[in-house]
């Protein structure tokens with residue numbers, strides 16, 4: 001992948017992904033009709049390890065944000081995405097570096113499990129309980145803006 005590597009944005013943060021990064025915010029209805037989100041707890045040894053966020057990672061130069069987000073979740077989480085419906089893409093532009101959150105919907109919360117070493121745990125979390133978790137700082141900043 002030509003996107004693997006560190007980048008420095010204009011705000012002075014160090015980010016993973018030379019061509020930016022993308023993540024998939026997957027949502028599905030709860031039994032009570034509210035929305036739940038599929039969150040990933042990152043392995044302790046990763047950047048911001050043990051925090052919760054959406055599955056994602058570095059974008060390759062030839063990928064759209066949607067392609068990158070779908071590839072990343074497929075690498076990190078075992079979940080069937082045949083019926084996924086992309087609803088929106090949120091672009092967080094840091095200047096010189098971008099993070100795209102691809103918001104997508106499943107008709108029901110399919111079972112999901114970690115698929116690679118970067119993923120310690122995956123869990124469907126009701127929308128109103130997301131903020132109570134120890135969130136990845138990037139996701140914590142974006143969540144209030146994109147909360148479905």
Ligand SMILES: [Zn+2]
Nearest residue numbers: 009011013094
């Ligand atoms: Zn930044």
